[in-house]
Amino acid sequence: KQEVTQIPAALSVPEGENLVLNCSFTDSAIYNLQWFRQDPGKGLTSLLLIQSSQREQTSGRLNASLDKSSGRSTLYIAASQPGDSATYLCAVHMDSNYQLIWGAGTKLIIKP
Amino acid sequence: GAGVSQSPRYKVAKRGQDVALRCDPISGHVSLFWYQQALGQGPEFLTYFQNEAQLDKSGLPSDRFFAERPEGSVSTLKIQRTQQEDSAVYLCASSLVRSQNIQYFGAGTRLSVL
Numbered sequence: 001k002q003e004v005t006q007i008p009a010a011l012s013v014p015e016g017e018n019l020v021l022n023c024s025f026t027d028s029a030i031y032n033l034q035w036f037r038q039d040p041g042k043g044l045t046s047l048l049l050i051q052s053s054q055r056e057q058t059s060g061r062l063n064a065s066l067d068k069s070s071g072r073s074t075l076y077i078a079a080s081q082p083g084d085s086a087t088y089l090c091a092v093h094m095d096s097n098y099q100l101i102w103g104a105g106t107k108l109i110i111k112p
Numbered sequence: 113g114a115g116v117s118q119s120p121r122y123k124v125a126k127r128g129q130d131v132a133l134r135c136d137p138i139s140g141h142v143s144l145f146w147y148q149q150a151l152g153q154g155p156e157f158l159t160y161f162q163n164e165a166q167l168d169k170s171g172l173p174s175d176r177f178f179a180e181r182p183e184g185s186v187s188t189l190k191i192q193r194t195q196q197e198d199s200a201v202y203l204c205a206s207s208l209v210r211s212q213n214i215q216y217f218g219a220g221t222r223l224s225v226l
Contacts, residue, residue: 004154034214036217041219042219043115043116043203043217043218043219043220044155044203044205044217045217046214046215046216049214089154089155091154091155098143098160098168099157099160099168099171100145100147100155100157100215101157102154102155102156103154104152104153104154105152105153105154
C-alpha cells in the first residue's frame, strides 16, 4: 500500500531564505506527483505536477524535483516571502489507480 | 463560475442529523472526486465519478455515506445519522477528462458534528 510522508510537519523561517520541503513515497510505481498549496479556509491549489518520466518542474520561484527510484520529491522555494505561508501537500497518482494519495503536509510560516 | 464551488462552506450538525453537501464542478469536467480531510491530515479519497457513473466508492467509511451525480455535473454527498467522527472538511475536486489529470479543488465544506 502506498504511503506518502512529508517532513518536516512544520517549518518557520525568516523572509528571504531559500527552503526545501520533502516528500517521500514507498511505492515507486507512480503515474505522477503533484505539489499543492492549502490556505486556511480555502481549497487546494495545484502548484506543480511532475510526470513519472520527468525529473523536475519549475514555476516562478518554485522548483519540484522527482527521484522516482528512491521514492523522493522535493519542493524548493527560492527567496521566500510572507505570502508563501501555507500548508504544502504532496500527492501521488499511481499507475494503476486514479486516486490521489496524500501526505499530511508541511505547515510553512515565513516570518517578515 | 470558473472554479469548483462547494456549499455550504460550514455546517454544524447535531449527532444523528442527516446532512447534504453540494459540489458544482467546473463546467465540462468529466471526473469528480470527493475527499475527507481531518484536522492536520492530508485528504483521504472517498469516491469517484466519471460523468454520472460512480466508478469507485471504496473510500466511503460506512453505509451512512452516500454520493450521487445524477446528471453528470452537480454532485451531492449525503451523510446520514452523523457521528462526531464525521467532523472534517469535505473537499470536492474535478478534472477535465482523464482521471489522472490535474484535479481542481473547491474550498471545501467544514462539517462539525456536536
